[in-house]
Amino acid sequence: MRVLIAPDKFAGTLTAVEAAAAIEEGWRRQDPQAEVLVAPMADGGPGFIDVLSAVVDGTLLSVTVRGPLGDDTPATVLLAGEAAYVETAQACGLHLIEPKQRRPEDATTYGVGQLIAAAVEAGAKRIILGLGGSGTNDAGAGLLAALGATATGGRLDAGATGLAELTAVDLEPARERMAGIEFVAASDVENPMLGLRGATNIFGTQKGITDERKPAVDGWLTRFAELAGRKTADQKGAGAAGGLGYALLLLGADRISGIDLVADLTGLKEKASRVDLVLSGEGAFDFQSRDGKVIAGVAKVANDAMRPCVVLAGKVQIGSREMRTMGVESAYSLVDAVGEERAFADPHGSLAAVAERVARTWAR
Numbered sequence: 001m002r003v004l005i006a007p008d009k010f011a012g013t014l015t016a017v018e019a020a021a022a023i024e025e026g027w028r029r030q031d032p033q034a035e036v037l038v039a040p041m042a043d044g045g046p047g048f049i050d051v052l053s054a055v056v057d058g059t060l061l062s063v064t065v066r067g068p069l070g071d072d073t074p075a076t077v078l079l080a081g082e083a084a085y086v087e088t089a090q091a092c093g094l095h096l097i098e099p100k101q102r103r104p105e106d107a108t109t110y111g112v113g114q115l116i117a118a119a120v121e122a123g124a125k126r127i128i129l130g131l132g133g134s135g136t137n138d139a140g141a142g143l144l145a146a147l148g149a150t151a152t153g154g155r156l157d158a159g160a161t162g163l164a165e166l167t168a169v170d171l172e173p174a175r176e177r178m179a180g181i182e183f184v185a186a187s188d189v190e191n192p193m194l195g196l197r198g199a200t201n202i203f204g205t206q207k208g209i210t211d212e213r214k215p216a217v218d219g220w221l222t223r224f225a226e227l228a229g230r231k232t233a234d235q236k237g238a239g240a241a242g243g244l245g246y247a248l249l250l251l252g253a254d255r256i257s258g259i260d261l262v263a264d265l266t267g268l269k270e271k272a273s274r275v276d277l278v279l280s281g282e283g284a285f286d287f288q289s290r291d292g293k294v295i296a297g298v299a300k301v302a303n304d305a306m307r308p309c310v311v312l313a314g315k316v317q318i319g320s321r322e323m324r325t326m327g328v329e330s331a332y333s334l335v336d337a338v339g340e341e342r343a344f345a346d347p348h349g350s351l352a353a354v355a356e357r358v359a360r361t362w363a364r
Protein backbone atom coordinates (compact mmCIF):
# COMPACT_ATOMS: atom_id res chain seq x y z
CA MET A 1 0.00 0.00 0.00
CA ARG A 2 1.31 3.47 -0.88
CA VAL A 3 0.17 6.26 1.42
CA LEU A 4 0.68 10.02 1.42
CA ILE A 5 0.49 11.64 4.87
CA ALA A 6 -0.23 15.38 4.58
CA PRO A 7 -1.66 16.80 7.81
CA ASP A 8 -1.92 20.33 9.20
CA LYS A 9 -0.81 21.02 12.78
CA PHE A 10 -3.09 19.82 15.58
CA ALA A 11 -3.35 23.28 17.18
CA GLY A 12 -2.03 23.36 20.73
CA THR A 13 -0.71 19.80 20.70
CA LEU A 14 1.28 18.72 17.61
CA THR A 15 3.06 20.56 14.80
CA ALA A 16 2.33 19.33 11.30
CA VAL A 17 5.71 17.57 11.24
CA GLU A 18 4.94 15.83 14.56
CA ALA A 19 1.43 14.90 13.44
CA ALA A 20 2.79 13.34 10.24
CA ALA A 21 5.33 11.33 12.28
CA ALA A 22 2.61 10.04 14.64
CA ILE A 23 0.35 9.02 11.75
CA GLU A 24 3.23 7.25 10.01
CA GLU A 25 4.15 5.38 13.20
CA GLY A 26 0.58 4.16 13.73
CA TRP A 27 0.05 3.22 10.10
CA ARG A 28 3.29 1.19 10.00
CA ARG A 29 2.29 -0.82 13.07
CA GLN A 30 -0.57 -2.24 11.00
CA ASP A 31 1.06 -2.12 7.57
CA PRO A 32 4.86 -2.38 7.99
CA GLN A 33 5.46 -2.85 4.27
CA ALA A 34 3.68 0.39 3.33
CA GLU A 35 5.42 2.88 1.08
CA VAL A 36 4.88 6.11 2.96
CA LEU A 37 5.35 9.65 1.61
CA VAL A 38 5.20 12.45 4.14
CA ALA A 39 4.29 16.08 3.37
CA PRO A 40 3.41 18.17 6.44
CA MET A 41 1.16 21.08 5.40
CA ALA A 42 0.24 24.63 6.44
CA ASP A 43 -2.33 27.10 5.16
CA GLY A 44 -0.45 30.35 5.86
CA GLY A 45 -1.00 30.16 9.62
CA PRO A 46 1.31 28.68 12.30
CA GLY A 47 3.72 26.10 10.86
CA PHE A 48 4.15 27.96 7.55
CA ILE A 49 7.90 28.51 8.00
CA ASP A 50 8.47 25.11 9.64
CA VAL A 51 6.93 23.35 6.66
CA LEU A 52 8.50 25.56 3.98
CA SER A 53 11.99 25.51 5.43
CA ALA A 54 12.04 21.75 4.76
CA VAL A 55 11.40 22.25 1.02
CA VAL A 56 12.71 25.71 0.12
CA ASP A 57 16.46 26.11 -0.23
CA GLY A 58 17.14 29.08 2.02
CA THR A 59 18.45 30.36 5.34
CA LEU A 60 16.61 31.34 8.48
CA LEU A 61 17.07 34.87 9.79
CA SER A 62 16.26 35.32 13.50
CA VAL A 63 14.56 38.58 14.50
CA THR A 64 13.07 39.81 17.77
CA VAL A 65 9.86 41.75 17.22
CA ARG A 66 7.05 43.34 19.19
CA GLY A 67 4.47 40.65 19.93
CA PRO A 68 0.70 41.22 19.79
CA LEU A 69 0.62 42.70 23.29
CA GLY A 70 4.00 44.40 23.10
CA ASP A 71 6.31 41.71 24.53
CA ASP A 72 9.64 40.93 22.83
CA THR A 73 8.89 37.95 20.61
CA PRO A 74 11.37 35.79 18.68
CA ALA A 75 10.58 35.08 15.04
CA THR A 76 12.30 33.82 11.89
CA VAL A 77 12.21 34.86 8.26
CA LEU A 78 13.09 32.32 5.58
CA LEU A 79 15.39 33.98 3.02
CA ALA A 80 15.73 32.34 -0.38
CA GLY A 81 17.59 34.49 -2.92
CA GLU A 82 15.53 37.64 -3.45
CA ALA A 83 12.46 36.02 -1.87
CA ALA A 84 11.59 36.02 1.82
CA TYR A 85 8.88 33.96 3.52
CA VAL A 86 7.22 35.39 6.63
CA GLU A 87 4.84 33.56 8.96
CA THR A 88 2.82 36.44 10.33
CA ALA A 89 1.51 34.37 13.26
CA GLN A 90 5.06 34.31 14.64
CA ALA A 91 4.59 38.01 15.39
CA CYS A 92 0.84 38.27 16.01
CA GLY A 93 -0.45 34.70 16.51
CA LEU A 94 -3.22 33.74 18.88
CA HIS A 95 -0.96 31.00 20.28
CA LEU A 96 1.39 33.72 21.62
CA ILE A 97 -1.24 34.95 24.10
CA GLU A 98 -2.37 32.97 27.14
CA PRO A 99 -6.18 32.68 27.09
CA LYS A 100 -6.46 34.68 30.32
CA GLN A 101 -4.25 37.49 28.97
CA ARG A 102 -6.24 38.02 25.77
CA ARG A 103 -7.02 41.66 24.94
CA PRO A 104 -8.02 41.33 21.28
CA GLU A 105 -9.02 44.97 20.90
CA ASP A 106 -5.50 46.11 21.91
CA ALA A 107 -3.46 43.48 20.06
CA THR A 108 -1.24 44.81 17.28
CA THR A 109 0.41 43.53 14.10
CA TYR A 110 3.34 45.94 14.54
CA GLY A 111 5.76 43.00 14.79
CA VAL A 112 4.73 41.78 11.33
CA GLY A 113 5.91 45.12 9.91
CA GLN A 114 9.20 44.64 11.77
CA LEU A 115 9.59 41.22 10.13
CA ILE A 116 9.01 42.79 6.71
CA ALA A 117 11.56 45.52 7.47
CA ALA A 118 14.11 42.88 8.51
CA ALA A 119 13.51 40.92 5.30
CA VAL A 120 13.98 44.05 3.16
CA GLU A 121 17.13 44.95 5.06
CA ALA A 122 18.44 41.45 4.33
CA GLY A 123 17.95 42.09 0.58
CA ALA A 124 14.51 40.61 -0.10
CA LYS A 125 12.64 42.02 -3.09
CA ARG A 126 9.65 39.63 -2.99
CA ILE A 127 8.01 38.93 0.36
CA ILE A 128 5.55 36.08 0.68
CA LEU A 129 3.57 36.32 3.90
CA GLY A 130 1.56 33.46 5.36
CA LEU A 131 -1.65 34.76 6.98
CA GLY A 132 -3.81 32.97 9.53
CA GLY A 133 -4.00 31.96 13.17
CA SER A 134 -3.72 35.56 14.34
CA GLY A 135 -4.68 36.91 17.75
CA THR A 136 -5.06 40.42 16.32
CA ASN A 137 -7.92 42.32 14.71
CA ASP A 138 -6.36 45.69 13.86
CA ALA A 139 -6.81 45.77 10.06
CA GLY A 140 -3.02 45.49 9.79
CA ALA A 141 -2.67 49.08 11.02
CA GLY A 142 0.24 48.02 13.24
CA LEU A 143 2.10 46.58 10.26
CA LEU A 144 1.64 49.85 8.35
CA ALA A 145 2.83 51.86 11.37
CA ALA A 146 6.01 49.78 11.65
CA LEU A 147 6.74 50.60 8.01
CA GLY A 148 6.26 54.34 8.52
CA ALA A 149 2.53 55.07 8.06
CA THR A 150 1.17 57.80 10.35
CA ALA A 151 -2.22 58.89 11.64
CA THR A 152 -3.91 61.73 13.47
CA GLY A 153 -6.65 61.41 16.04
CA GLY A 154 -5.52 57.96 17.14
CA ARG A 155 -2.74 55.39 16.93
CA LEU A 156 -1.99 52.77 14.30
CA ASP A 157 0.13 50.64 16.64
CA ALA A 158 -2.35 50.18 19.50
CA GLY A 159 -4.69 47.55 18.10
CA ALA A 160 -8.25 48.18 16.94
CA THR A 161 -8.78 50.53 19.92
CA GLY A 162 -6.28 52.99 18.46
CA LEU A 163 -8.43 53.33 15.32
CA ALA A 164 -11.59 54.42 17.14
CA GLU A 165 -11.12 58.20 16.82
CA LEU A 166 -8.87 58.48 13.76
CA THR A 167 -9.28 61.60 11.65
CA ALA A 168 -6.56 61.08 9.02
CA VAL A 169 -4.14 58.40 7.83
CA ASP A 170 -1.00 58.83 5.73
CA LEU A 171 0.19 55.62 4.10
CA GLU A 172 2.67 57.34 1.78
CA PRO A 173 5.75 56.92 4.01
CA ALA A 174 5.15 53.14 4.14
CA ARG A 175 4.47 52.96 0.39
CA GLU A 176 7.66 54.93 -0.36
CA ARG A 177 9.74 52.76 1.94
CA MET A 178 8.35 49.61 0.30
CA ALA A 179 8.66 50.91 -3.29
CA GLY A 180 10.05 48.14 -5.50
CA ILE A 181 9.07 45.39 -3.06
CA GLU A 182 6.59 42.81 -4.30
CA PHE A 183 4.20 41.43 -1.69
CA VAL A 184 2.27 38.17 -1.82
CA ALA A 185 -0.38 37.54 0.84
CA ALA A 186 -0.81 33.76 1.17
CA SER A 187 -3.94 33.56 3.29
CA ASP A 188 -5.97 30.83 4.93
CA VAL A 189 -9.31 32.52 4.16
CA GLU A 190 -10.89 34.69 1.48
CA ASN A 191 -13.17 36.76 3.72
CA PRO A 192 -13.54 40.51 3.22
CA MET A 193 -12.57 42.71 6.16
CA LEU A 194 -15.87 44.24 7.24
CA GLY A 195 -19.44 43.27 8.01
CA LEU A 196 -21.19 39.94 8.35
CA ARG A 197 -18.52 37.84 6.60
CA GLY A 198 -15.71 40.07 7.85
CA ALA A 199 -12.74 39.52 10.16
CA THR A 200 -14.38 40.70 13.38
CA ASN A 201 -17.65 38.85 13.00
CA ILE A 202 -16.27 35.54 11.74
CA PHE A 203 -12.91 35.21 13.50
CA GLY A 204 -13.31 37.62 16.42
CA THR A 205 -14.87 35.10 18.78
CA GLN A 206 -11.87 32.77 18.76
CA LYS A 207 -9.69 35.77 19.72
CA GLY A 208 -11.95 36.80 22.58
CA ILE A 209 -14.11 39.53 21.02
CA THR A 210 -17.59 39.11 22.45
CA ASP A 211 -20.73 39.37 20.31
CA GLU A 212 -21.64 42.59 22.17
CA ARG A 213 -18.29 44.19 21.26
CA LYS A 214 -18.29 43.16 17.62
CA PRO A 215 -20.30 46.09 16.18
CA ALA A 216 -18.02 48.63 17.90
CA VAL A 217 -14.82 46.90 16.78
CA ASP A 218 -16.09 46.44 13.22
CA GLY A 219 -16.99 50.15 13.30
CA TRP A 220 -13.40 51.10 14.21
CA LEU A 221 -12.06 49.03 11.34
CA THR A 222 -14.61 50.67 9.03
CA ARG A 223 -13.44 54.10 10.15
CA PHE A 224 -9.83 53.15 9.35
CA ALA A 225 -10.86 51.75 5.96
CA GLU A 226 -12.76 54.92 5.10
CA LEU A 227 -9.56 56.90 5.64
CA ALA A 228 -7.12 54.40 4.13
CA GLY A 229 -9.06 52.87 1.21
CA ARG A 230 -12.64 51.61 1.55
CA LYS A 231 -12.88 49.49 -1.61
CA THR A 232 -9.84 47.42 -0.74
CA ALA A 233 -11.64 46.20 2.38
CA ASP A 234 -14.07 44.27 0.17
CA GLN A 235 -11.38 42.38 -1.71
CA LYS A 236 -10.90 38.65 -1.25
CA GLY A 237 -8.64 37.92 1.70
CA ALA A 238 -8.78 41.48 3.15
CA GLY A 239 -10.24 39.93 6.30
CA ALA A 240 -7.51 37.33 6.74
CA ALA A 241 -5.57 37.52 10.01
CA GLY A 242 -7.83 40.19 11.50
CA GLY A 243 -7.52 42.48 8.48
CA LEU A 244 -3.78 42.05 7.99
CA GLY A 245 -4.73 41.01 4.46
CA TYR A 246 -6.25 44.46 4.00
CA ALA A 247 -3.02 46.25 4.97
CA LEU A 248 -1.02 44.10 2.55
CA LEU A 249 -3.52 44.75 -0.24
CA LEU A 250 -3.08 48.48 0.45
CA LEU A 251 0.64 47.93 -0.20
CA GLY A 252 -0.19 46.34 -3.56
CA ALA A 253 -0.01 42.67 -2.53
CA ASP A 254 -1.30 39.84 -4.70
CA ARG A 255 -3.48 37.47 -2.71
CA ILE A 256 -3.14 33.74 -3.16
CA SER A 257 -4.34 30.72 -1.23
CA GLY A 258 -1.82 29.70 1.44
CA ILE A 259 -2.56 25.99 1.13
CA ASP A 260 -2.21 26.12 -2.66
CA LEU A 261 1.20 27.76 -2.28
CA VAL A 262 2.37 25.16 0.25
CA ALA A 263 0.95 22.33 -1.89
CA ASP A 264 2.89 23.64 -4.91
CA LEU A 265 6.16 24.08 -3.04
CA THR A 266 5.93 20.63 -1.46
CA GLY A 267 5.05 18.88 -4.76
CA LEU A 268 1.79 17.58 -3.29
CA LYS A 269 0.14 16.90 -6.63
CA GLU A 270 2.98 14.75 -7.89
CA LYS A 271 3.16 12.91 -4.54
CA ALA A 272 -0.61 12.24 -4.56
CA SER A 273 -0.33 10.70 -8.02
CA ARG A 274 2.18 8.14 -6.67
CA VAL A 275 0.02 6.72 -3.86
CA ASP A 276 -3.18 4.73 -3.31
CA LEU A 277 -4.51 6.79 -0.39
CA VAL A 278 -4.05 10.31 0.97
CA LEU A 279 -4.31 11.00 4.73
CA SER A 280 -4.75 14.48 6.12
CA GLY A 281 -5.68 15.83 9.53
CA GLU A 282 -5.94 18.75 11.95
CA GLY A 283 -7.05 19.52 15.49
CA ALA A 284 -10.69 20.33 14.74
CA PHE A 285 -12.31 19.22 11.50
CA ASP A 286 -15.31 21.55 11.30
CA PHE A 287 -17.05 24.14 9.10
CA GLN A 288 -13.92 26.31 9.21
CA SER A 289 -11.96 23.50 7.52
CA ARG A 290 -13.75 24.14 4.24
CA ASP A 291 -12.41 26.97 2.13
CA GLY A 292 -8.71 27.62 2.01
CA LYS A 293 -7.79 25.35 4.90
CA VAL A 294 -5.36 22.44 4.75
CA ILE A 295 -7.87 19.59 4.66
CA ALA A 296 -9.90 21.19 1.85
CA GLY A 297 -6.71 21.83 -0.14
CA VAL A 298 -5.29 18.35 0.36
CA ALA A 299 -8.66 16.71 -0.44
CA LYS A 300 -8.84 18.69 -3.67
CA VAL A 301 -5.37 17.58 -4.74
CA ALA A 302 -6.25 13.96 -3.82
CA ASN A 303 -9.53 14.12 -5.73
CA ASP A 304 -7.87 15.65 -8.81
CA ALA A 305 -5.41 12.75 -8.71
CA MET A 306 -8.38 10.34 -8.25
CA ARG A 307 -7.15 9.16 -4.87
CA PRO A 308 -9.36 8.84 -1.77
CA CYS A 309 -8.66 11.26 1.07
CA VAL A 310 -9.22 10.22 4.69
CA VAL A 311 -8.98 12.61 7.65
CA LEU A 312 -7.74 12.04 11.22
CA ALA A 313 -8.71 14.87 13.55
CA GLY A 314 -8.80 15.68 17.23
CA LYS A 315 -12.51 16.37 16.91
CA VAL A 316 -14.79 15.81 13.93
CA GLN A 317 -17.63 18.31 13.92
CA ILE A 318 -18.81 18.13 10.35
CA GLY A 319 -21.53 16.01 8.78
CA SER A 320 -20.71 13.25 6.31
CA ARG A 321 -22.53 14.96 3.43
CA GLU A 322 -20.53 18.17 3.91
CA MET A 323 -17.34 16.15 4.28
CA ARG A 324 -17.96 14.34 0.98
CA THR A 325 -18.65 17.67 -0.74
CA MET A 326 -15.12 18.63 0.28
CA GLY A 327 -13.79 15.41 -1.18
CA VAL A 328 -13.14 13.60 2.11
CA GLU A 329 -14.18 9.93 2.12
CA SER A 330 -14.14 9.38 5.84
CA ALA A 331 -13.00 11.09 9.06
CA TYR A 332 -11.79 9.59 12.36
CA SER A 333 -11.85 11.48 15.65
CA LEU A 334 -9.21 11.08 18.36
CA VAL A 335 -11.63 12.22 21.05
CA ASP A 336 -14.19 9.59 20.00
CA ALA A 337 -11.51 6.91 19.84
CA VAL A 338 -9.52 7.50 23.03
CA GLY A 339 -11.43 10.16 24.98
CA GLU A 340 -10.68 13.87 25.40
CA GLU A 341 -8.35 13.47 28.37
CA ARG A 342 -6.02 11.02 26.66
CA ALA A 343 -6.20 12.87 23.32
CA PHE A 344 -4.78 15.98 25.04
CA ALA A 345 -2.45 14.23 27.50
CA ASP A 346 -0.81 12.02 24.86
CA PRO A 347 -1.54 13.50 21.43
CA HIS A 348 1.25 11.59 19.68
CA GLY A 349 0.21 8.22 21.10
CA SER A 350 -3.48 8.90 20.48
CA LEU A 351 -2.96 9.96 16.89
CA ALA A 352 -0.75 6.92 16.26
CA ALA A 353 -3.45 4.67 17.77
CA VAL A 354 -6.12 6.17 15.49
CA ALA A 355 -3.82 5.89 12.47
CA GLU A 356 -3.35 2.20 13.28
CA ARG A 357 -7.16 1.79 13.29
CA VAL A 358 -7.47 3.66 10.02
CA ALA A 359 -4.88 1.36 8.49
CA ARG A 360 -6.87 -1.65 9.67
CA THR A 361 -9.76 -0.45 7.51
CA TRP A 362 -7.94 1.06 4.58
CA ALA A 363 -4.66 -0.86 4.12
CA ARG A 364 -4.74 -3.58 1.52
Ligand SMILES: O=C(O)[C@H](O)CO
Nearest residue numbers: 132133134240241242
Ligand atom coordinates in the same frame (compact mmCIF):
# COMPACT_ATOMS: atom_id res chain seq x y z
O1 LIG B 1 -6.11 34.77 11.76
C1 LIG B 1 -7.32 34.75 11.57
O2 LIG B 1 -8.07 35.69 11.87
C2 LIG B 1 -7.95 33.56 10.90
O3 LIG B 1 -7.08 32.47 10.83
C3 LIG B 1 -8.41 33.95 9.52
O4 LIG B 1 -7.33 34.37 8.76
